[in-house]
Amino acid sequence: MASFPVRSARELMDDDFHARWTQRESVGPIARVALAAILDRFVADGGPVALDSLALGHDRGTVEAAVAELDAADLVATRDGRVLLAYPFASAPTGFAVDLPGGRERHACCAIDALGIAPMLGAPTRVRARCHHCADAVDLAVEPTGPIGRSDVMAWVGRRDTLRQKACDGL
Known part of the structure; x- marks a missing residue:
């Protein structure tokens, strides 16, 4: 039987990990509001979440740009106008x-x-x-x-x- 190294979460965090989280933490305020709304929808409905269903008090282009920012930061994944996953x-x-x-x-x-x-x-x-x-x-x-x-x-x-x-x- 193969043996596998057992490491703590702290031991798995390297410079790449920290760089990814620094990027994720830098998303703008509208993207943060969009992420909260998307996560709320996943909890309530299970997803996917249609971008045009997000009523965030901003025009569609602003919402799409905010969700694109989340996608670029690997916080969500979108396709065909829908959020398919939101970690x-x-x-x-x-x-x-x-x-x-x-x-x-x-x-x-x-x-x-x-x-x-x-x-x-x-x-x-x-x-x-x-x-x-x-x-x-x-x-x-x-x-x-x-x-x-x-x-x-x-x-x-x-x-x-x-x-x-x-x-x-x-x-």
């Missing part, structure tokens, strides 16, 4: 289903995103996935402070070859 949420099924309070199911972009939804919402969630190594079902209760009752679970993290690939595709 941590994906509009299409992925390997990571997240049950929100009230029984709503949402799809997370990757394992880390799935685990981060409870803290983001400040509410408990349930993450359902498959083990990256053996394909067994993984069912995790996650509180805003983190997963509960499971010390045997770890996330598999790898480098993305391109910006649009998953970095963490297994639990």
Whole structure:
């Protein structure tokens, strides 16, 4: 059986990681408002989110420019006038289903995103996935402070070859 290095999140953060987050943190105020509205819609409706449905108090061109800024910073992905994903949420099924309070199911972009939804919402969630190594079902209760009752679970993290690939595709 192969052995894999086990590293903490802090050990995985390199200069490229910090540069990407510096870019993401530099998005403008209208883009920030747009991102909040998009995330709210993903929570409420699951996505995708049509750009023309975003009523932000600005003209369509301003909204489109703000969403394009978010896309360039890899905070959302758009196609054909729709936001298909807004980290941590994906509009299409992925390997990571997240049950929100009230029984709503949402799809997370990757394992880390799935685990981060409870803290983001400040509410408990349930993450359902498959083990990256053996394909067994993984069912995790996650509180805003983190997963509960499971010390045997770890996330598999790898480098993305391109910006649009998953970095963490297994639990």
